[in-house]
Amino acid sequence: MKALIRAGFLLFSSLLIGSAVAQHEGHEHATELEIENVFEEHSSDHEAHGTEKFNPGEMIMGHVGDEHGWHLWGHTSIPLPILVYNTERGFSNFSSSNFDHGHKTHGGYMLHEGKVVATDAPDGADAHHASVNEELTKSTWDISITKNVLGMFVSMAILLWVMLSVANGYKKRGVGAPKGLQSFIEPIIVFIRDDVAKANIGPKYERFMPYLLTVFFFILLNNLTGLIPIFPFGANVTGSISVTFALAAITFVITLIHGNRHYWGHILAMPGVPKPVLLILTPVEILGVFLRPAILMIRLFANITAGHIIVLSFFALIFIFGEINAGLGWGVSIFTLVFTIFMSMLELLVAFIQAFVFTFLSAMYFGAAVEGHDDHKESLV
Amino acid sequence: MSKKGPKEEPPYAAYLRLTGLGLSMAGIVLGFTFLGYWLDGLLRWRFPILTLVLALTGVAGAMLHLFKETGKKH
Numbered sequence: 001m002k003a004l005i006r007a008g009f010l011l012f013s014s015l016l017i018g019s020a021v022a023q024h025e026g027h028e029h030a031t032e033l034e035i036e037n038v039f040e041e042h043s044s045d046h047e048a049h050g051t052e053k054f055n056p057g058e059m060i061m062g063h064v065g066d067e068h069g070w071h072l073w074g075h076t077s078i079p080l081p082i083l084v085y086n087t088e089r090g091f092s093n094f095s096s097s098n099f100d101h102g103h104k105t106h107g108g109y110m111l112h113e114g115k116v117v118a119t120d121a122p123d124g125a126d127a128h129h130a131s132v133n134e135e136l137t138k139s140t141w142d143i144s145i146t147k148n149v150l151g152m153f154v155s156m157a158i159l160l161w162v163m164l165s166v167a168n169g170y171k172k173r174g175v176g177a178p179k180g181l182q183s184f185i186e187p188i189i190v191f192i193r194d195d196v197a198k199a200n201i202g203p204k205y206e207r208f209m210p211y212l213l214t215v216f217f218f219i220l221l222n223n224l225t226g227l228i229p230i231f232p233f234g235a236n237v238t239g240s241i242s243v244t245f246a247l248a249a250i251t252f253v254i255t256l257i258h259g260n261r262h263y264w265g266h267i268l269a270m271p272g273v274p275k276p277v278l279l280i281l282t283p284v285e286i287l288g289v290f291l292r293p294a295i296l297m298i299r300l301f302a303n304i305t306a307g308h309i310i311v312l313s314f315f316a317l318i319f320i321f322g323e324i325n326a327g328l329g330w331g332v333s334i335f336t337l338v339f340t341i342f343m344s345m346l347e348l349l350v351a352f353i354q355a356f357v358f359t360f361l362s363a364m365y366f367g368a369a370v371e372g373h374d375d376h377k378e379s380l381v
Numbered sequence: 382m383s384k385k386g387p388k389e390e391p392p393y394a395a396y397l398r399l400t401g402l403g404l405s406m407a408g409i410v411l412g413f414t415f416l417g418y419w420l421d422g423l424l425r426w427r428f429p430i431l432t433l434v435l436a437l438t439g440v441a442g443a444m445l446h447l448f449k450e451t452g453k454k455h
Contacts, residue, residue, distance in 0.1 A: 195391055199390050199391055199394070200390065200394070277445070280438060280441055280442045280445060281442070281445055281449075283413070283442065284409055284442040284443075284445060284446050287408065287409055287412045287413075287442075288405065288409075288446070291404075291405045291408040291409070291412075292401070292405070294408065295401040295404045295405060295408070296401075298404065299400075299401065299404075357400075360394075361397060361398075361401075364394070364397075364398065
């Protein structure tokens with residue numbers, strides 16, 4: 001059974017890698033187009049938007065959410081590749097600048113409420129008046145390189161550079177005194193090993209270390225880059241429920257794969273519990289198996305998103321008051337600045353805490369999964 | 382850091398374990414209620430008795446979960 005689950009997991013991950021490679025190949029064609037379109041300024045017909053009333057909800061959600069293209073300032077944004085697979089139309093890839101910020105259709109697709117949908121309108125038609133082809137949209141898979149995906153690539157590149165240079169340090173100097181980046185990373189790795197992995201998993205901690213360290217540094221770096229509002233940082237990666245879902249799903253799968261007889265025994269029939277109580281407790285425990293990663297997913301997503309929304313709300317206050325009176329707007333901006341600095345400090349703390357909490361709870365679930373009968377006896381003493 | 386045994390939880394471990402308690406209790410009640418709702422829809426009974434019964438069972442389950450998590454262990 002275990003071998004079957006393991007084989008299934010391997011198949012699933014190889015499919016994922018396969019699709020990533022396919023995405024990459026498609027992306028190469030798109031790159032040439034993008035370079036020409038980078039920093040593209042938008043035509044005057046959108047200038048009218050400047051006179052529109054300020055909408056705080058739209059501004060906040062626009063910054064917190066994902067988007068096709070990376071908005072820099074005003075009407076300037078960096079176009080990103082749109083990669084769509086439709087079971088009938090096949091694979092298509094083009095630059096997001098063709099959508100003209102959601103105002104135009106291209107290649108039989110258009111943006112509708114920020115999502116790529118299928119349409120029958122010809123290329124370059126006004127997207128606001130084109131109708132959505134519901135039938136084709138259902139069979140459309142959007143695997144575009146969005147702002148969050150690019151943000152994730154950037155943090156992965158940083159993570160690789162940091163970790164490889166640290167690893168090289170050990171290669172050169174051995175396990176002697178650490179130097180440079182090494183002296184910053186080493187205490188964190190030792191902390192995760194001793195206070196997270198060893199404390200929760202026990203003697204079998206070593207096989208989980210690669211995942212725990214990866215997930216800790218990945219979440220930490222994405223939390224931190226999410227606080228920097230300048231390109232190429234500022235994508236709200238860990239505040240995207242899809243990202244936290246994927247992370248929690250990996251923790252869930254690892255827990256299931258490593259779950260031993262003792263673990264399943266406690267879930268399906270808790271020892272020492274009367275039979276009538278088991279009728280309720282067993283479904284509760286089975287539900288708990290799914291609930292734990294779900295809570296892990298919600299916790300990280302909610303904490304990061306909430307912090308971003310608070311800071312953006314402070315900024316929105318400037319414009320709300322500024323619309324009433326310009327002087328009032330300037331006055332409020334002083335308070336906004338002070339509160340934003342305070343919130344950013346708090347978010348800096350939250351960035352570390354949430355990365356730690358995710359890693360710690362993952363280790364706790366792994367610990368419960370691999371805990372043997374003997375470990376349990378030992379800990380009772 | 383561990384001197385007594387191979388597994389020694391730091392003092393904040395219990396706190397961290399309990400941070401998700403509220404959400405998991407809510408999840409248990411919701412999970413049971415949705416199961417009842419789904420079954421009622423499947424059986425097309427005139428009175429949604431299963432939704433009611435399973436929602437209450439969910440509350441009992443959430444309480445059991447609360448006692449199990451806070452009353453433990455090791």
